[in-house]
Amino acid sequence: MRTHQCACLCEADIGQDVALAGWMNSRRDHGGVIFIDLRDSSGIVQIVINPDQSESFSRAEQARNEFVLRVTGQVRLRPDGTENPGLSTGTIEVVADQLTILTRTEHLPFQIDDEDVNETLRLKHRYLDLRRTRMQRNLRLRHSLVRTIRHFLEARDFTEIETPMLTRSTPEGARDYLVPSRVHTGAFYAMPQSPQMFKQILVISGFERYYQIARCFRDEDLRADRQPEFTQLDLEMAFVEEADIMQLMEALFKLAFSELGDIKLPDTFPVLSYREAMKRYGTDRPDLRIALELVDLTDAMKDEEFQVFRRAANRKDGRVAALRVPDGAALTRQKIDAYTEFVGNYGAKGLAYIKVNSTAAGREGLQSPIVKFLSDAAIDSIIQLSNCQPGDIVFFGADAASTVNASLGALRNQLGADLGLVEEGWQPVWVVDFPLVEYDQESNRWQALHHPFTAPKEDALDEIQSDPGSVLSRAYDLVLNGVEIGGGSIRNHRLDVQRQIFRMLGLSEDSIDEKFGFLLTALSCGAPPHGGIAFGIDRIAALLAGESSIRDVIAFPKTQRAYCPLTDAPNAIATEQLNELELRVKTTASIMNAPVSENP
RNA sequence: GGGGCGGUAGUUCAGUUGGUUUAGAAUUCCGGCCUGUCAAGCCGGGGGUCGCGGGUUCAAGUCCCGUCCGUCCCGCCA
Numbered sequence: 001m002r003t004h005q006c007a008c009l010c011e012a013d014i015g016q017d018v019a020l021a022g023w024m025n026s027r028r029d030h031g032g033v034i035f036i037d038l039r040d041s042s043g044i045v046q047i048v049i050n051p052d053q054s055e056s057f058s059r060a061e062q063a064r065n066e067f068v069l070r071v072t073g074q075v076r077l078r079p080d081g082t083e084n085p086g087l088s089t090g091t092i093e094v095v096a097d098q099l100t101i102l103t104r105t106e107h108l109p110f111q112i113d114d115e116d117v118n119e120t121l122r123l124k125h126r127y128l129d130l131r132r133t134r135m136q137r138n139l140r141l142r143h144s145l146v147r148t149i150r151h152f153l154e155a156r157d158f159t160e161i162e163t164p165m166l167t168r169s170t171p172e173g174a175r176d177y178l179v180p181s182r183v184h185t186g187a188f189y190a191m192p193q194s195p196q197m198f199k200q201i202l203v204i205s206g207f208e209r210y211y212q213i214a215r216c217f218r219d220e221d222l223r224a225d226r227q228p229e230f231t232q233l234d235l236e237m238a239f240v241e242e243a244d245i246m247q248l249m250e251a252l253f254k255l256a257f258s259e260l261g262d263i264k265l266p267d268t269f270p271v272l273s274y275r276e277a278m279k280r281y282g283t284d285r286p287d288l289r290i291a292l293e294l295v296d297l298t299d300a301m302k303d304e305e306f307q308v309f310r311r312a313a314n315r316k317d318g319r320v321a322a323l324r325v326p327d328g329a330a331l332t333r334q335k336i337d338a339y340t341e342f343v344g345n346y347g348a349k350g351l352a353y354i355k356v357n358s359t360a361a362g363r364e365g366l367q368s369p370i371v372k373f374l375s376d377a378a379i380d381s382i383i384q385l386s387n388c389q390p391g392d393i394v395f396f397g398a399d400a401a402s403t404v405n406a407s408l409g410a411l412r413n414q415l416g417a418d419l420g421l422v423e424e425g426w427q428p429v430w431v432v433d434f435p436l437v438e439y440d441q442e443s444n445r446w447q448a449l450h451h452p453f454t455a456p457k458e459d460a461l462d463e464i465q466s467d468p469g470s471v472l473s474r475a476y477d478l479v480l481n482g483v484e485i486g487g488g489s490i491r492n493h494r495l496d497v498q499r500q501i502f503r504m505l506g507l508s509e510d511s512i513d514e515k516f517g518f519l520l521t522a523l524s525c526g527a528p529p530h531g532g533i534a535f536g537i538d539r540i541a542a543l544l545a546g547e548s549s550i551r552d553v554i555a556f557p558k559t560q561r562a563y564c565p566l567t568d569a570p571n572a573i574a575t576e577q578l579n580e581l582e583l584r585v586k587t588t589a590s591i592m593n594a595p596v597s598e599n600p
Numbered sequence: 601g602g603g604g605c606g607g608u609a610g611u612u613c614a615g616u617u618g619g620u621u622u623a624g625a626a627u628u629c630c631g632g633c634c635u636g637u638c639a640a641g642c643c644g645g646g647g648g649u650c651g652c653g654g655g656u657u658c659a660a661g662u663c664c665c666g667u668c669c670g671u672c673c674c675g676c677c678a
Contacts, residue, residue, distance in 0.1 A: 026638075026639075026640095027640095028636090028637045028638060028639095028640045028641090029634085029637095029640085030634060030635055030636070030637065030640075030641090031633065031634035031635070032634070032635030032636095033635040033636065033637080034635095034637095035636075035637050035638065035640085037638070044638095046637085046638070048636085048637095050635080051635085064628095064629090065628085078636085079636070081636085082636050082637075082638090084637090084638055086638080087638075090638090107610060107628085107629075108610075108611090108628080109610065109611080110610075110611050110612090110628090111610095111611065111612095111627075111628065113639080114611065114612070114627085114628095115612095116611095116612060116613095117611070117612080118607090118611085118612090118670075119670070119671075120669075120670060120671095121611085170678090171678095172678045173677085173678035174676085174677050174678070175676085175677085193677095193678080194678095196678090218677060219677095220676055220677040221675085221676060221677075223672085223673080223677085224671085224672070224673095226677070341604095344603090345603070345604090345673065345674055346673095346674070347674085406674095410673095447678070448678050449678075450678065451678045452678070453678095454678090549671095559669090559670070559671090560670070560671065560672090561669085561670085563669095
């Protein structure tokens, strides 16, 4: 079929007879001579067809973009002055002596060199979309990432082991994707949200170093960085502590980013406690490229007369905080209003601000609707603690700490983007010392922050029953440029501790044994101390590719309604299939909620 | 479940306070010319359920209501 790939030809091949095959990227028909850019997976080379090859010439006249062609001819140097420096093969061309059309195209739904095509259309005709340079590059980059990871772990004696895709539904965590069992009528498998329990059992089984590039499934609403099925690097190790895993993963990321993006990550990644991250950035996944930080004013505002601040400062779960933006006084009223609306998305009831004209003149130097409500002492505190300078603006949040953190944390990111305060580069950070559990008002019980197998700090065992909220866990998250790319923990290898935690989470003895009995029994048979971590391959690939959505590093992703425009999944199924499973679809659900498979 | 933005030739878009022609442009497509282009160029032609359904109006791509789809975000995601 072919002797060479298009872009593998170079000046050393001049004079050679070659055979090429590929897609017609573009055609320039001068009447007397036709140029064709022929594309294969290696790239593009220019074909020249002269009228003396009359049959091939007339076929070339018919050819259209994305026709599949085979060309034989000779490689030659391009005539002086006709080189194309924009092409890697721009100094040569192939003079065709025969051109055949292997496949014609019907009307193309879109041009593949069109950068801005409706995404649903791209997904519906993904075979065309994936031909584009950008998508070819993204998927090859993703492949290289996985290859690098495998190499790295193989060299360190990890064993890749597959775990079941049909497993059991667990009560904690995300909504499961369910698969009905035919053999066990009325019972369901669940698709794994992660291989968590299996990997612990593998380590208990004596595979001291396990890993897997694992597909995971969560039936929750989608985001730019969340798909219903996604890929994790999942790993687990016996006889380790936090530092062992963190150091190994730092080595892996330093290698991968240097190999794949020529990016040098810091020798040692900084570490932040959860508490400090929330205090300074309002989030447990701070983007350290943005120099802005929250300043806590809760203590300073406890006795303040200004109700909004005083009430928030004195409530048990309250917080008053400030976000100073250097040179932000130039923000217009209109923009401030837009930011007020923005923080409203996160539950903030308003967005107080002070524009700083001078710091020496006390209240006279400040310009703000709230200054008149503030005492001199409060104004001094604000100036001192925020360290504001003339020309700055200081934003305030005063509410439940969770609201203040969410709104000012999001505002910090938004201002960073809007004002160009995001530094170039790559800033990883470990976040550690998470609370083991948090209280869920809705279900009226404690819930694991990571998952219920996470070990508590060793010195906190006594508080698990007495004061669960104060217990810290042995969990760690890795955050890169504000993206949570992975997380893990040291696990409970002691049966009694694990039982105690289940109990604290409100599970009855019966329910513990029914749902987690197999794991507890395994723990009772000689479980080594162990821990692990999991990384979002899609998110890491998107970061490396410079894409803002993981859909652009997934070959066949779903839309925000979890729909696949290519295959029209999910779809209604035949009554016979339902009968075989002894299932019946509620009439209100059947047709009404089936996805509409019409063109966008 | 909630909020923002969007949906007009195959594609990407424009379309003003509701009314100038038959809803435009570029590109794709079709035909013609053209021997050094590389987004080739020049001439001509075809191509529209203005997402869908109601409503207001003498008149709706434009205003109102509903709905569907896409996207970003909140909730949700142990």
